[in-house]
Amino acid sequence: MGRTLGERIQTAAGRPASIPFSPLERGVCLFLLLVVILLLQGDAPPPGALETRLYPLVADIRFHFWEWEVRALWEKFTLWLLQPQRYMTEADRSAFLREWVAQVEEVQRLERRISDLYADPSVQNPDEATAALRRERARLRRAIALRQPIAEAILEEQVGVVLARDASGLLGQPLPQVGIHITPLPLVLVVSLRERIALIEQEELVPGLGVDEQEALEKKVDETLGVSSLVTPIGGMSAWPAMVLEHPDLVWWTEVTAHEWVHHYLYFFPLGWFYEENWEVRAINETVASIVGQEIARRTILRYYPDLEPPEEPVPEEEEEAIAPPAPAQRPTFDFRAEMYETRVRVDTLLLQGRIEEAERYMEQRRRVFWEHGYRIRKLNQAYFAFYGSYAAAPGGAAGKDPVGPAVRQLWRKTRDPRRFLAAVRGVTSLRELQGLLAEK
Helix, strand or coil: CCCCHHHHCECCCCCECCCCCCHHHHHHHHHHHHHHHHHCCCCCCCCCCHHHHHHHHHHHHECCHHHHHHHHHHHHHHHHHHCHHHHCCHHHHHHHHHHHHHHHHHHHHHHHHHHHHHHCCCCCCHHHHCHHHHHHHHHHHHHHHHHHHHHHHHHHHHHHHHHHHHCCEECCEECCCCCEEECCCCEEEEEECCCCCCEEEEEEECCCCCHHHHHHHHHHHHHHHCCEEEEECCCEECCCCEEECCCCCHHHHHHHHHHHHHHHHHCCCHHHHCCCCCHHHHHHHHHHHHHHHHHHHHHHHHHHCCCCCCCCCCCCCCHHHHCCCCCHHHCCCCCHHHHHHHHHHHHHHHHHCCCHHHHHHHHHHHHHHHHHCCCCCCCCCHHHHHHHCCCCCCCCHHHCCCCHHHHHHHHHHHHCCHHHHHHHHCCCCCHHHHHHHHHHC
């Protein structure tokens, strides 16, 4: 905990974050900081606000974006000056990206193997047993770091081509530009009311907190503020460039890139302006980003990697019929979404009746059921549903009977086109407005 944020984060080029800026870097960084400061000015919360009371509980472990943002922008700027991918054919770009993803998959396989050997009680000397594996891992890590900026640029361009054609673009360029950066992501502290499921605060925390530290923080927040909290990992965050998790799956990586672009696009419209202030807007925004992200990823994979299995087309025509889960006797296997849907509906009913403690006991019982079926959910509480329930691109699941998801999905089915869909929904600031929009279609 005593390390600075700069010591926690490594740059994409493999240069240690502790190396000082050059004079030119300092000048560019200062300019970028001034721009960001001007854009992010806002009112401070009053002394009694929950945000104010929460701040001292997380002050030492909050993730501060300034240093990360400056370095990420500087790297994007320097790569933009060179643009080495411009000298590659389209086939070579796709081959380069495939190879890079394969290297990520291999290094993660090595890391799992090394971890297993250290945990295996039959291995007498794990340092010796893993020496060759660790050398190979280090070699691959250097290769991945050197090639990562080009891999990011290639994917940005491929997704950007599809976005410019099918969603929002000018002169063949997407508006806004696609920007991603693979990096260790912050954890997110989610805070909900106990008496009803509602996300009332969210704080980004430094990456790398141990489970014991997460549990201790949640306990402190719950007891101090009388709320329900959860520390959870994420797969992406819509800074610019978007923060994306390293993951050995090109389809997933493409979908996250498109998903985060939708958030960037919506920053310029009411649906993005009120994201932090209104639960309904947040749920609409996230569901829109999920649906469009899936569709753009599907079209990108079909264009550049047709041999890979693309994501399914989002929101099939019959999907609303699937919201009500089938009877238990009809389920051949454990259906996670159906079981989570039932759990959410039951919790909402108990909370509506004021039976808070009973609802919390029930959620813990259900968490154990999920665990027994292989779903390693560390904590199932109001904050869990407040966070995961806002992603409602598919029926059922943690969203329960929340009407936001079905309304957004219905609007998508009426358009089936990312450009028209985004143009229709971007001005919405409430569920009522969304339902009014549906009535007009």
